[in-house]
Amino acid sequence: MKPPPFEYVAPSSLEEVLAQLEEGGFDARPLAGGQSLIPMLNFRLARPSILIDLNGVEELSFLRSSEDGSVRIGAMTRQRAVERSAEVARAAPLLAEALGHVAHPQIRNRGTLGGSIAHADPASELPAVMLVLQARFRVAGVSGERWIPAAEFFFGPFMAALDPGELLVEIEVPAREHGEGWAFEEVARRSGDYALVGVAAQVRVDADGVCQRASLGYVNAAPTASLAPTASEILVGEVPTSERIAEAARTAAGDDCDPPSDIHASHVYRRRLADVLTRRALDRAFARAAEVHEP
Amino acid sequence: MSLIRIRVRVNGEEHEREVEPRLLLSDFLRHDLGLTGTHVGCEHGVCGACTMLVDGDPIRSCLLFAVQADGRELATVEGLAEDGDLHPVQRAFQEAHGLQCGFCTPGILMTVVAFLREQPTPTPDQIRDVVSGHLCRCTGYQNILEAVRLAAEQAAS
């Protein structure tokens, strides 16, 4: 279990990184936190000929609030820093809550927000959270940069909407609106494991208790991180009674999810988990949302 | 394959070596520097045996290349004891029988030392959570948790 040989470059600017990526083509791989890539190298399941280490690129590591309240996070910001950030706690507490489920602190000390998102692992927590938060991703290449909404970013297992030579450089997370409640629920075999299924929920109710927004994002319940639009429709415009929540959860699991089978769980079992966890996440999220309106 | 010159400080001591880029930090510590107290249990980041501190934060040294440690301040289990006296966390592990074969122990110690620095008065749940980033097959964890509690308690008094 030793990595195969590779060339290694450690540029210090984004410009250099992009030039190296362009030049390296398919054989080049950016190395972010390495907490997924290096195990694959050690098992010799990945064999890039060039590794472009992003860890020396200081301009990719930042976390700040914008005037509109959104949080802008450099792709190389460590997950642990995001988890502990006051800005994130204020603007996107769902992200902080979900990060607590990502592996263990020793991994999050090294793992980066951008690395995990770009890896687009359907079993990873962050893509689902990004969908629910309606985050946007700034990606850059030698010929320029563009913003991609999260909803258009994850399109298959380990497949992100990055063109060859492009790098995810920044994540913009919009601020939670007043009155929004959130919850992250997952079932994992052990503490810190990838979830059998996970659900991220963010909801908003008005003063009359009517649901204005309900967004549900799924971990490991489809070939890629996914939303549950059908279930959301059941909730929006309605008072989230326990019956309605149960119906939404059933619908999310039955219609919106398409979970895989593997040695840990069958798709039938995962559907059940999606149902149960959706209900639990919605219960908690709506309870938080309702607190805002409490006298 | 070209070699890359790196400089690291490990437990306060400067080291300069030429390494292959693919050399894992765990192997660099153990083989190039002879610091064999850091153990290797899985080489895919799960077991935690190789945990050490990079700039004060616990990380898996099997999931980092030695070249990436260039210019960093590293700390391994060998640096915990001072002048032959065990670190208070090490003493607590002996007192609470928090180790058996001792193979996973160095990694756990490094995590715990950093954890208690940051969280001197941890709750039982916080202790359980941080220890769960390590695998131990001998102790059933109970006495490890107790050792962490004891270390925190002794530091407080």
Next chain:
Amino acid sequence: MSARWFGAPVPRNEDPRLLAGQALFVDDVQLPGLLHAAFVRSDLAHARIRSLDLSAVRAHPGVVGAYSAEDLGDLCIAGPVLVPPPPIERLEFHARTPLPLARDRVRHVGEAIAVIVAESRYIAEDAAEAVELELEPLEPAVELEGALAPDAPLVHEDLTSNLAAHVIQEKGDYHTAREGADRVIRRRFRYDRGVSGALENRGIVAWWDPHDGRLSVWDTTQAPIPVRNALAATFGLSESQVRVIAPFIGGGFGPKIMFYGEEIILPWISLRLGRPVKWIEDRYESFFATTQEREQIHDAELAVAADGTILGVYDDFLHDTGAYDPYGLTVPINSQCTLLGPYRVPNYYSEFKVVFTNKPIVTPVRGAGRQHGVFVMERLLDAAAQELGIDRVEIRRRNYLDPDEFPHDHEILYQDSAHLTYDSGNYAPALERAATLIDYEAFPAEQRKAREDGRYVGLGIVSYVEGTGIGPYEGARVTVEPSGTVCVATGVGTQGQGHFTVFAQVVADQLGVDPAHVRVVTGDTMEFHWGTGTFASRGAVVAGNACHAAAQAVREKIFTLASHLLEVSEDDLELADGRVAVKGAPDHGFDLADLAARANPLRGAVRPGTEPGLEATSYFGPDRGSTASGVHALILEVDPETALVKILRYVVVHDCGVVINPTIVEGQIHGGVALGIGNAFYEQLHFDESGQLSNASFMDYLLPTASEIPPIQTEHIETPSPLNPLGVKGVGEAGAIPVAAAFAQAVENALAPLGIEVLEIPLSPQRLFDLLERVGVESRELGGLGGPGRAGDPAKAAEDAP
């Protein structure tokens, strides 16, 4: 002599070195010119080796050598059966042991085919990719039952079936007993495979030093002396030319007792190249190349009277030995013998078939087959209690052997070829105590209340026995050095059990010294070269008593010499605090250091009939093993919506005879319970129909973490063993043995309204989900299950409570 240290929670002598990162493990050995080896292993479960060409490997820069079975020549012979089967009548056994490197055929994924030696492990792995190997796939026999089907592919083509062994042991007449039974309980039970999961993988460093004429081998073995003897025989060297060192070992748990092909190959390479060479198994390899355990299927029957009295037990089981059976029948015989438990079983029929499959080799893993026996018996008793309407604690109590029934001969043969005879036991107090600690009487009310809140909690409580401390023997040498340091050398290796401390305690009491000043050396054949190894929970029993005997002999020498020098009677002397002196006149005597110097004079004469030095070597070999016992109880909570189970608390009351160090014993129990919990709910090897392992990593093979292990409360009951002077019994494996049985009972108890039965281990969330689905429809109609606030009928729940 008072027992000052024996029985005390003495801190461990080995800890400072381990904690400081200064303890030597095999992978820490560095030698000038050290080479590194990597193995080329089969990626098919069953195949014919059509061709193997290592020329490209040999040409790879940095490669020093590459070898196949052909290169090994005469050394490439099948290894010995390490533990020959006991002399059971009509026993059928087909020994098939692996070659160090496969020659024509591979029989499981990961079987070694070639070895590459290079300047670094990185290079060796690079070169492994250049191997030109052509394997012709053969149909594999993977599934245990299917492997015995008439048309199953043969794992060993020279046999007529995949039957490796067939054994019947009987006591009394089960069939007659069955006819007289009020109730016969019949069930089928399955137990699946796992790995031992030692955090340190196996490893070997071999160094043939031609100048010294000595072969030194650092080896993660649990049996350094047998390894030395085998290497000397293999290479035609004197045993004194071979030094095997088992330094600190990062967990053993059974598989490191095996003698593996790598242990021949590494020394052979060093002898051939004249350079030291190291091989450290990596985690991926360990899932194939290190032995595994636990796959069995039992069809079992319990014949009981209406009052719950056991009339007889019938068991017919299959045991998967994997591709080879180098460890004989130890595991299935342990299953067969341990099934009887602490109970009076007048009639027993037990038959098993051992089956070859194209999977990695099975040898003992902590518990070593005992788990299965306990699981079958305890589950049958649970079913009987349920059917007969008898409380589950009561049915056990009624069938316990009484304290006056010992020694108790079960009339069948145990793994050590001796009659399965329990030396001593006192079972009821442990049961009562465990029931008290787990609040057995109060639990039904707690359970009822929880169900009203929509929570499903359950309690499990089971008994077990464990045959421990078997022979043949171990030895120890105790020396008082002129520095005053007491040295103890013994042959058993250590893998974390605290040998450096418990042996020191045993010796310290005899010699009146502090155990912290006793230096213990284990597992180095240069220090001590008689003995067998660390297995079958025997270190403290067998080596501990050898240390005791040697220390007693040294004590006698101290008294004899001091009496002579002081010209007083031995009866007038006392030994304490490192000094032997005249009673009541502490100034009139010698420090042990001084006495040790005087015992080894440079001039003058050693008196006739005496030996120089304060040193003695003694041996201990028990007639047969001592039987430890205990009761485990736990409370857990099942979330029927997610099929997750959380253990809330765990109680162990155990009896391992006289306790040498309660802290260390508790630690052994904790670790065993954690392994048992892993086996019960988390750990499973998933082989597909082609014999490929789907989860060969710590990502997917789930060793429990601190978050999955509950607080464990332990208490000791001490029923001394009459078979050894210290009265001790083994405890190394005890914690792991009954966990699955207790867990299964508690899950059933938690879900009592549904009447599910847990007959298969591990019970993963997926399996629990499947069980719940099977009963789901009716239960929903009964209102028996649902989400929070939709609890089952409390009255019904009350009936099902213990």
